[in-house]
Amino acid sequence: MKKSLLLLSIILASTSLSGCQFKDIDKRAFVLAIGIDRPENIEKQRKYEVTLKIAVPEGDPAKRSQASINITETAESVPEAIRLMKSRIDKEIDFSHCKVIVFGESFARDNLTPIVDWSSRRRDIQLIMLCAIGVPNARKVIETQPRNERLPGNALILSLGKEGSESPFTSTVYSFDLRRRVKERGIDPIMPIVEARNPDLLISDKTALFNKKKLVEILTTNETRLLNLLRSSNFRTSFHVMAEGTAFDYNLETFHSKYKIKERPNGQTTIQYRISGRAVTEESESGVPVDAAMMKAVSKAASEKLERDVMQLFKKIQASGLDPLGWGLRYSSRHWNNETEQQDWERLYPGLEFQVNADLEIKYTGMIL
Amino acid sequence: MLNSKYFYYLFLINALINIINYVPRTLINDRFAGALPSIFISMVVGTMLLYGFAKTISHFGGKGLPEIFAERFSKIISLPLLILYSGLWFVAGIITMISFVDITVRFVSPDISPYAVIIGFLLVVSFFAHLSEESILYALETLLFLFTPIILYILIKSLLSPDFSWDAVMQVITYMWTKPKYGTVAAGTFIFSGYFNLAIFNRCFKRLNTRYIWTIPITGLMILLVTFLVPIGYHGTIGVEDHIFSWFSTADSIRMELFIIERLLFLFYTIYLALSLVSAVIHWHVGLELFKGAFGPKEGNSGFKKADWWILGSFSLLTVLIMSQLDQERLALFGQWFLNVRLVGEFALLAVILFVRIRSVKKA
Numbered sequence: 001m002k003k004s005l006l007l008l009s010i011i012l013a014s015t016s017l018s019g020c021q022f023k024d025i026d027k028r029a030f031v032l033a034i035g036i037d038r039p040e041n042i043e044k045q046r047k048y049e050v051t052l053k054i055a056v057p058e059g060d061p062a063k064r065s066q067a068s069i070n071i072t073e074t075a076e077s078v079p080e081a082i083r084l085m086k087s088r089i090d091k092e093i094d095f096s097h098c099k100v101i102v103f104g105e106s107f108a109r110d111n112l113t114p115i116v117d118w119s120s121r122r123r124d125i126q127l128i129m130l131c132a133i134g135v136p137n138a139r140k141v142i143e144t145q146p147r148n149e150r151l152p153g154n155a156l157i158l159s160l161g162k163e164g165s166e167s168p169f170t171s172t173v174y175s176f177d178l179r180r181r182v183k184e185r186g187i188d189p190i191m192p193i194v195e196a197r198n199p200d201l202l203i204s205d206k207t208a209l210f211n212k213k214k215l216v217e218i219l220t221t222n223e224t225r226l227l228n229l230l231r232s233s234n235f236r237t238s239f240h241v242m243a244e245g246t247a248f249d250y251n252l253e254t255f256h257s258k259y260k261i262k263e264r265p266n267g268q269t270t271i272q273y274r275i276s277g278r279a280v281t282e283e284s285e286s287g288v289p290v291d292a293a294m295m296k297a298v299s300k301a302a303s304e305k306l307e308r309d310v311m312q313l314f315k316k317i318q319a320s321g322l323d324p325l326g327w328g329l330r331y332s333s334r335h336w337n338n339e340t341e342q343q344d345w346e347r348l349y350p351g352l353e354f355q356v357n358a359d360l361e362i363k364y365t366g367m368i369l
Numbered sequence: 370m371l372n373s374k375y376f377y378y379l380f381l382i383n384a385l386i387n388i389i390n391y392v393p394r395t396l397i398n399d400r401f402a403g404a405l406p407s408i409f410i411s412m413v414v415g416t417m418l419l420y421g422f423a424k425t426i427s428h429f430g431g432k433g434l435p436e437i438f439a440e441r442f443s444k445i446i447s448l449p450l451l452i453l454y455s456g457l458w459f460v461a462g463i464i465t466m467i468s469f470v471d472i473t474v475r476f477v478s479p480d481i482s483p484y485a486v487i488i489g490f491l492l493v494v495s496f497f498a499h500l501s502e503e504s505i506l507y508a509l510e511t512l513l514f515l516f517t518p519i520i521l522y523i524l525i526k527s528l529l530s531p532d533f534s535w536d537a538v539m540q541v542i543t544y545m546w547t548k549p550k551y552g553t554v555a556a557g558t559f560i561f562s563g564y565f566n567l568a569i570f571n572r573c574f575k576r577l578n579t580r581y582i583w584t585i586p587i588t589g590l591m592i593l594l595v596t597f598l599v600p601i602g603y604h605g606t607i608g609v610e611d612h613i614f615s616w617f618s619t620a621d622s623i624r625m626e627l628f629i630i631e632r633l634l635f636l637f638y639t640i641y642l643a644l645s646l647v648s649a650v651i652h653w654h655v656g657l658e659l660f661k662g663a664f665g666p667k668e669g670n671s672g673f674k675k676a677d678w679w680i681l682g683s684f685s686l687l688t689v690l691i692m693s694q695l696d697q698e699r700l701a702l703f704g705q706w707f708l709n710v711r712l713v714g715e716f717a718l719l720a721v722i723l724f725v726r727i728r729s730v731k732k733a
Contacts, residue, residue: 023480123475126632127621163626176603176622177532183608184537232531326536333539336546338401 029091030055030098032068032153035138036115037104039074049074049104050081051139054089055097055152068152070143078118095124099157101131101175102194104138108208108215112189113182120179127176130160133193133208133215140196147200159204160192168225168237169205182212185342186328190227193218209322217320219313226313230257230273230325238282243301244294247285250302250362254278261331269348271314271327275306275358281365290365303358314354321349370431373578375506376423378513379570379651380585383563384592385520386648388616389468389641390461391704395556396597397609400541407549408593411557416586419564420579421719425726426567427577434568434722435662441725448663450721454568455659457714462652463688464704466490469645470692471700472614476638487692493646495681498653499674502573505647505654512647516640523633524595527623533602540606541598552705555712560589560596565715566651569658613697657681 035051049072056067071088075081086093101119103112119125134141141156149155158164162172171192181189189210195203207224209217219227229235238251255277262270281290281298288294317324328349332341387393396404429437434454438447470486497505527533571577600615603622612618620637630636660680695703 123479126634127618128624128632174532174622174624176618180534180537180603180605180608183611184605185607187536187605326534329534329536329540333536333543336543338544 023092026057027091028094029089030057031093031095032098033100033102033142033156034095034098035102035104035134035142036078036107037134037137037139038107038110040137044074047074047076048078048081048107049139050078050085051142052082052085052093053142053153054093068145070139072139078115095122096126098125099129100153100160101129102134102138102141102156103132103191105133105135105193105215106137108133108191108210111213112210112215113213116175116179116182119175125175127174127179129175130157131173131175131178131191132156132160132204133191135193135195141194141202144196144200144202146202155202156194159202160194166236167204168228168235169221171207171224171228171231181210184329186323186330186332186345187326188212188322188324190324192224209317209320209324211322216322217316219316222309223313223316226310227324229255230275230310233257239302239306241298241302241305243298244288246288248281248290248298248302249283249285250279250298250360251282252277252279252360253363259327259330261327261334268353269351270353270355272355273310273357275310275356275360277360278363279360281362289369290362291369295362295365299360299362302362303360306358306360307356310356310358311354314356318350318352318354323349327352370575371503371506371573373574375510375570376564376567376574376577377581377585378506378509379566380419380561380563381513381517381588382509382644382648382651383566384560384589385517386465386641386645387560387592387596388614389465389472389645389648390559391464391468391701391708392556392559393596393600393615394613394701395705395708396553396593397600397615399550399553400597400601400606400609401544401547403547403549404553404597405542405545406547407553408557408590408597410549411554411560412586412590412593414554415558415561415589418558418715418719419561419585420582422564422715422722423567423577423579423582425719425722426571427574427579428726428729429571430575430577431572433570433572433662434659436572437722437725438662441728451659451663454714454718455656455663457656457711458565458652458659459656459684459687460707461711462494462649462656463684463691464707465645465649465652466494466688467692467695467700468704469642471697472617472638473642475614476617476634483692484689487689490646490649491685491688494649494653495678495685497650498657498681499677500654502570502654505650506570506573509647509651512643516644519636519640523620523623523637524599526625526633527599527603527619530623532622533599534605535602537606538598538602541601551712552709555708556705557593558712558715559708560593561585562711562715565718566655568718569655613701653681653684656684 031052032055033053037049038045039047039049051070051072054069056069071085073081073084075084082093120127146155160170160172171190173191178189181187191208192204193206193208197203205221205224207219207227208215209219225237229237233256235255236252238249240247240249257273257275259271259273262272284290328345331345335341435451438451466487470483470490473486474481474483600619601609603619604612609615617634621632621634623633625631625633657677657680661676
């Protein structure tokens with residue numbers, strides 16, 4: 001009797017604890033992508049324009065619709081804009097499924113750091129969110145809905161990530177990586193650029209280079225491909241090359257790149273890249289059969305062209321004063337004089353020399369000679 | 370009487386739970402000022418403490434600390450000593466629980482009151498802490514069998530990811546020749562502290578087999594290096610210092626493209642929820658038995674039931690009180706103070722038990 005009374009009182013008491021505000025799934029609005037811009041209106045230049053793409057949940061799983069809604073709000077800060085949005089939507093805004101954040105180009109050219117702080121501070125925003133720069137602005141990119149999109153926001157997610165198309169022109173950057181690069185000494189942030197084109201096309205084929213705070217330099221499509229090539233191993237892409245008076249296309253099968261920072265006693269520092277890979281000819285433009293001698297010639301021409309192109313990319317990076325590949329971090333990670341290595345690197349950087357050794361080998365000719 | 374393998378489980382659970390008890394945070398704060406050499410020092414110190422204690426107590430087969438003390442010391446010495454160590458081990462459980470409440474509220478359900486969570490934890494921990502030693506060890510074995518493979522999977526996944534920055538890890542390694550600090554050594558030795566549970570769990574071992582004890586420094590060193598370096602690989606040498614729970618942020622940075630759930634965080638959270646509760650159960654069980662042992666030798670299971678609940682009840686109340694006083698900053702400070710005090714306590718305990726052993730050898 002006494003025990004059951006005690007039990008009863010515990011159960012009764014626990015009902016008073018359940019004052020928490022747990023909300024059911026049908027009372028939540030799931031955000032799929034965030035876009036952040038500076039307003040175009042000159043008077044509001046210091047404000048933030050936030051665009052959210054929100055999924056419209058369907059009751060019937062068989063009847064998938066692409067429906068989503070986009071809301072835009074302008075306020076003094078991003079959290080403030082989101083509070084304002086709450087008054088415009090009947091459900092609780094939930095960020096736990098948000099997979100993409102897009103920064104408008106004009107915003108990225110100004111100052112990125114408050115948003116990097118905000119997105120990693122909020123506990124419900126993932127650290128594996130994909131980051132991108134939106135051209136002409138983030139709002140256009142978020143609002144674009146390509147016709148081949150099966151789920152709302154999915155086209156953006158698939159083209160930025162690596163699950164869908166593995167484009168060699170897209171640099172995949174997650175938000176933890178962005179934050180790491182913003183904070184770290186000796187490596188600078190990069191982000192892919194997504195361009196919204198009429199009527200409903202999303203193109204991501206360029207890369208933006210940042211200093212710790214803002215966008216400074218944009219790499220062209222070809223430079224983006226080379227940067228991605230150097231950033232990852234076993235990267236799949238094809239290149240076009242001229243050899244023996246005719247054009248060839250080859251496709252990389254395996255690929256490795258590594259580099260060393262060599263210091264000579266006279267103070268000259270060289271970054272030595274060694275690139276090696278195996279490739280297949282994909283096309284011989286004028287139909288010339290690719291025999292052994294030809295394969296050798298094409299390999300040589302391909303290696304030389306790659307060396308030239310990579311060299312050009314390095315010169316461009318050096319001129320911008322940035323470090324997207326993390327050479328500075330590599331330099332200080334291999335030096336034990338921790339007090340002075342930072343200054344040493346800053347002194348060395350403008351005078352760096354590059355050496356690129358490419359060794360591409362065309363091993364196969366495809367199905368025909 | 371149980372197989373000696375359970376001793377290694379006691380070591381392993383403490384080693385795995387370190388990420389909840391502020392070990393990575395302490396190490397990462399000093400990553401440019403002595404954390405790495407401290408890891409190697411704490412491996413040596415921790416193994417010495419562990420080996421010394423395990424070897425000595427194995428001579429008292431089937432007896433816990435209260436029984437050993439009762440034979441050799443008068444109550445005036447044994448009572449304060451046992452109460453002190455019981456308090457220390459209760460605090461270990463309290464820190465695990467409070468910081469896990471913090472993690473729960475932060476990552477999983479921010480809308481729930483932390484008091485509701487801690488009351489839930491306290492009910493579970495108190496209920497299981499007064500079970501017998503054997504039941505607790507069997508539960509521990511089951512949980513470790515279930516979760517160690519998943520933890521290994523997470524670890525391998527995290528190390529193989531192309532986003533893992535080995536250069537950042539190397540950069541921290543270049544800070545090897547810095548002066549170690551007491552605080553970081555104390556944090557590092559926490560990994561090896563699982564042996565302390567033998568103070569009570571020795572009751573289950575007739576004669577502890579220390580044949581495989583050489584595996585412990587190796588495993589311990591690996592766990593320490595992983596604890597310290599993997600968050601740096603993911604958040605960079607500078608960015609890592611801002612994360613309160615560096616390992617939970619790290620788990621959130623790892624993606625599983627093609628498995629049950631894309632965000633690894635939730636899998637990681639579930640595993641560590643189970644592990645930290647079982648670790649709190651073990652710590653509280655040791656605390657409880659030491660406390661009871663201070664007032665009298667172990668009697669039949671019947672008469673002491675009521676005392677169990679009074680002790681557990683008052684420590685639960687204390688936990689809620691402590692939690693209400695702590696904010697994030699003070700909780701971290703409290704956690705780090707515990708780590709510091711604990712190491713001194715362990716040295717003292719080793720000295721006491723060696724003293725007892727030498728006396729009993731002389732008498733015999």
